[in-house]
Amino acid sequence: MEKTSPKLTELFDRDTAVERLRQMTLLRRFEEKSAELYSATKIRGFLHLYVGQEAVATGIIPYLNPDDGVVATYREHCHALLKGVSAASIMAEMYGKQEGCSRGRGGSMHLFDAASRFYGGWAIVGGGMPLAAGLALADKMQHTGRINCVFFGEGAMAEGEFHEAMNLASLWQLPVLFVCENNLYAMGTRLDLSEAQTDLSQKAASYNVASRAVDGMDLLQVTEAARQAISHVRSGQGPYFLECRTYRFRAHSMFDAELYREKAEVEQWKQRDPLLSYGQLLQKLGCLDDAALEQLEADVAHEVDEAVRYAEAGSWEAVEDLSRFVYSET
Amino acid sequence: MADDNDKRTLSYREAAGEGLREALNRDERVFLMGEDVGRYGGCFAVSKGLLAEFGPERIRDTPLSESGFVGIGIGAAVGGMRPIVEIMTVNFSLLALDQIVNHAATLLHMSGGQFNVPVVIRMSTGAGNQLAAQHSHRLEGWYAHIPGIKILAPATLEDVHGMLQPALEDPDPVLIFEHSVLYNLQQEVPAEFSAVDISTARIHRVGSDVTLITYGASLYKCLDAAATLTEQGIEAEVIDLRVLRPLDETTFLNSVRKTRRALIVDEGWRSGSLSAEISARIMEQAFYDLDAPVERLCSAEVPMPYAQHMEQAALPQPEAIVAMIKRMVAGGDGVDHE
Numbered sequence: 001m002e003k004t005s006p007k008l009t010e011l012f013d014r015d016t017a018v019e020r021l022r023q024m025t026l027l028r029r030f031e032e033k034s035a036e037l038y039s040a041t042k043i044r045g046f047l048h049l050y051v052g053q054e055a056v057a058t059g060i061i062p063y064l065n066p067d068d069g070v071v072a073t074y075r076e077h078c079h080a081l082l083k084g085v086s087a088a089s090i091m092a093e094m095y096g097k098q099e100g101c102s103r104g105r106g107g108s109m110h111l112f113d114a115a116s117r118f119y120g121g122w123a124i125v126g127g128g129m130p131l132a133a134g135l136a137l138a139d140k141m142q143h144t145g146r147i148n149c150v151f152f153g154e155g156a157m158a159e160g161e162f163h164e165a166m167n168l169a170s171l172w173q174l175p176v177l178f179v180c181e182n183n184l185y186a187m188g189t190r191l192d193l194s195e196a197q198t199d200l201s202q203k204a205a206s207y208n209v210a211s212r213a214v215d216g217m218d219l220l221q222v223t224e225a226a227r228q229a230i231s232h233v234r235s236g237q238g239p240y241f242l243e244c245r246t247y248r249f250r251a252h253s254m255f256d257a258e259l260y261r262e263k264a265e266v267e268q269w270k271q272r273d274p275l276l277s278y279g280q281l282l283q284k285l286g287c288l289d290d291a292a293l294e295q296l297e298a299d300v301a302h303e304v305d306e307a308v309r310y311a312e313a314g315s316w317e318a319v320e321d322l323s324r325f326v327y328s329e330t
Numbered sequence: 331m332a333d334d335n336d337k338r339t340l341s342y343r344e345a346a347g348e349g350l351r352e353a354l355n356r357d358e359r360v361f362l363m364g365e366d367v368g369r370y371g372g373c374f375a376v377s378k379g380l381l382a383e384f385g386p387e388r389i390r391d392t393p394l395s396e397s398g399f400v401g402i403g404i405g406a407a408v409g410g411m412r413p414i415v416e417i418m419t420v421n422f423s424l425l426a427l428d429q430i431v432n433h434a435a436t437l438l439h440m441s442g443g444q445f446n447v448p449v450v451i452r453m454s455t456g457a458g459n460q461l462a463a464q465h466s467h468r469l470e471g472w473y474a475h476i477p478g479i480k481i482l483a484p485a486t487l488e489d490v491h492g493m494l495q496p497a498l499e500d501p502d503p504v505l506i507f508e509h510s511v512l513y514n515l516q517q518e519v520p521a522e523f524s525a526v527d528i529s530t531a532r533i534h535r536v537g538s539d540v541t542l543i544t545y546g547a548s549l550y551k552c553l554d555a556a557a558t559l560t561e562q563g564i565e566a567e568v569i570d571l572r573v574l575r576p577l578d579e580t581t582f583l584n585s586v587r588k589t590r591r592a593l594i595v596d597e598g599w600r601s602g603s604l605s606a607e608i609s610a611r612i613m614e615q616a617f618y619d620l621d622a623p624v625e626r627l628c629s630a631e632v633p634m635p636y637a638q639h640m641e642q643a644a645l646p647q648p649e650a651i652v653a654m655i656k657r658m659v660a661g662g663d664g665v666d667h668e
Contacts, residue, residue, distance in 0.1 A: 069409075106440045106441065112440065127401070131401055131402075135408060138405065141406075141411060142411070325438050326439055326478050327502050329443070330501060
């Protein structure tokens with residue numbers, strides 16, 4: 001893994017630098033609110049939070065084109081937000097309302113949005129990878145110039161679908177960016193207890209796929225690597241594997257007593273909170289003052305409040321519609 | 331009416347291949363992908379010659395990665411292509427079950443109607459070639475349990491040729507099961523095949539005394555049995571289901587209301603099966619029209635044995651169909667007192 005970060009000024013102008021902070025703040029506050037609403041039983045089912053990993057999606061998704069595809073996992077609220085799915089429609093989805101981005105049929109784990117080419121929201125670990133490679137095959141055969149980015153955890157790398165999709169994407173030189181968010185735990189099983197080879201990029205190398213491993217807590221490292229990876233994939237050089245080493249601050253889901261890791265370990269990682277450290281960096285560089293930061297927080301809080309209001313005001317789909325969307329309505 | 335000179339004799343294999351060729355010619359979004367579909371010519375030689383004709387972009391040999399290439403087919407379909415994914419046999423489709431059941435069948439619903447999956451997945455199925463327990467599954471009835479996918483079982487040349495096009499035009503995932511003992515079946519067909527639907531069952535033989543409900547290669551066993559029975563004064567109506575999901579229950583219910591007796595012949599296992607489903611629907615909707623309990627003839631509940639006499643003993647046979655029907659028509663308490 002790379003030790004040094006690129007300089008902020010080499011990556012961002014001032015507005016972009018602040019925009020990234022606003023995005024990460026939105027992700028964090030949106031999910032904090034989601035956890036609160038889960039406890040209030042407004043949101044049910046499974047809820048998997050991304051808190052701690054925000055620098056990964058924020059460092060990558062803004063560099064995709066609007067018509068590029070994103071495929072994600074069941075821990076995907078933040079990927080959807082960054083791809084352009086509205087906070088309101090995501091919150092409404094988690095409420096189970098028909099104004100939700102999946103009409104309330106999917107819930108937290110199955111966010112979809114055709115307009116922003118957000119292709120889920122998949123809850124079988126590893127299952128989204130062949131789909132992403134298939135979207136990429138369609139793009140390649142139709143010469144669209146689009147690329148597809150698939151996010152997954154390191155736990156998915158033990159699944160056959162990772163290996164099959166990786167091999168096929170490389171064999172057919174498909175425009176896919178594979179992003180492994182290595183948060184060290186496959187639910188409760190630590191990486192070294194589930195993988196004989198813990199240097200994950202070696203798995204990519206065995207499929208002849210270009211790869212890189214970066215500090216996923218460092219927005220600047222992720223951003224720089226993402227730009228390079230996206231440019232590689234878009235230029236037709238085949239797939240790319242980007243490993244982002246990160247950490248999930250909260251439980252796996254809302255039903256997790258966290259017996260598998262020490263509190264001290266979590267606290268240690270929290271010292272490297274990507275949102276706090278990036279915010280501090282911006283302040284240190286003079287990109288925003290206290291007042292601007294306060295305003296940013298207020299704007300984000302307003303967006304989250306509006307999302308909750310939208311979800312609360314949403315309506316339940318009629319039970320008579322239960323059997324819709326099993327087959328297409330032609 | 332077509333002149334006899336317009337007729338030709340083809341094999342089921344050739345009819346399937348002709349369907350593929352026409353589909354590839356008709357729509358450039360269509361491509362074929364699967365194990366050994368190209369250079370090898372297809373495990374059952376269905377796609378022989380297509381690689382030379384259409385090139386490796388559209389006739390894609392895949393590695394032995396059923397889950398991977400079925401998932402890629404799903405993604406390519408969502409991405410605007412019209413893939414035909416060939417899985418060599420239903421036995422290997424179990425390695426792609428996650429993609430078929432968890433992904434293809436759920437996407438439209440989970441996305442609230444936003445993403446349909448117009449993929450066609452073809453595979454061979456069936457026993458009868460002494461291939462033993464890992465190459466003889468008949469699991470099409472099992473797939474028919476799953477909402478969100480459509481299941482076709484072409485038994486005739488007309489259907490194996492003609493079902494492909496409506497399957498490709500269907501906006502949702504369609505699985506086509508070709509029974510492997512049928513590939514060498516020769517039938518006389520017209521010079522030009524006509525279009526077929528993928529929604530109805532077909533009455534192959536009209537009869538008044540009993541309804542035989544079947545599909546796939548068992549159709550021919552039922553027709554054999556019906557020919558024997560007619561010599562003994564029993565007229566069996568033979569229905570080829572053709573479409574296993576969604577079931578065309580109207581056709582078999584109307585037939586049963588007429589004949590008042592039904593025997594379901596299914597090469598699948600009996601427990602928790604498609605034959606059980608059909609039996610239940612008849613019981614639910616035509617119970618008072620029945621003169622005898624609905625009966626079933628299915629495969630013995632064993633993994634398929636290799637030895638020929640054992641394999642044949644495990645499968646439904648025309649002699650058993652004849653015997654069951656004679657007993658049903660004779661009436662009484664349904665118990666064989668011979």
